[in-house]
Amino acid sequence: MSVSTDMVNEFNNHFHGLETKVNDCSKKYNEAVDNINDWRFLLGPAMLLIKPAMDEIREHLAKVRQLVRTALAHHTPVVSLIVQSFNWVEKVQGPVNGLAHQKTDLAYHWEGKAAAKYQDKVTAQNEAIKAYSAKSDSVSKWLMEIATHNVQYMTKLAEIATNFLGELVAVAIEAATVVEIPFAVDKLAGAIGQLVTGVLNNMVGIVERFVAAMAKVRDIMSLMTDTALPGKAWPQAIEG
Structure with missing residues (x-):
C-alpha cells in the first residue's frame, strides 16, 4: 500500500x-x-439555572455541526490534494531524476563549433533537469503541507464529535x-464547555498553519521564473 x-x-x-456522531449528539x-x-414543574426555580446551561450546550453543538458540514463539503477536494501531492513526486519528479545527459563516444570526436554547441546544449539541458526536479519537489512539499494540515484538522474534528457524544452518553x-437533573446538567455543561473550547483552540492553531501554507502560493509562483528554463520553457537543442 502506498503512502x-x-x-x-x-x-x-x-x-x-462524523455526521452520524453529530446526529447522535443532537x-x-x-x-x-x-x-x-417532563420534570419542569417539580424542578421549579432550578430551571433558571438549567435552561441557560442547556442553551450553552446547544450552542456548542451547533458549532460542531457547522464545522462538520463544512468538512463534508470539502472532503473530495482534500482527498484529491493528497493524491496530487504524491503524484508530483511519483509522476513528475521521479521520472526526471537521473535523466542527466551523459557524453557519448561520438562527442569526443566533435571539434570546433559543433563541439562547443553540443556542450552548451548539454549543460543547459542538464541544468534544466536539475531545476525541474527541484521545483517538483518544492511543489509537492507545499501540497503535502496543506494536505497534512487538513488531516490534522479532520483528526481534531473527529475527536470533538466523539468526545461530545461520549459526554452526553456518560x-x-x-x-x-x-433530583439528579440539576447536577447532571451542571456536570455536562462544564465538561462540554471545556472540551469544545480546548479542541477549538487547537483547531485554530491548525487553521493558522494552513493559512500560512496557502500564503506560500506566491513562493510557488516565483518558482516559474528560472534562468535554467528560459521563457518558462525547456531549452531546445534544435531551434528554427
Missing part, C-alpha cells in the same frame, strides 16, 4: 461516521431536553431523575 493511500485512508477513517440532547421538560440526562 498516498495510507494518508487518504487515515483522512477517510476520521471522516466516515438526538441525545433532544432526549435530555424532553426529560427536563451523563445521561435523558434518564436522570428530578
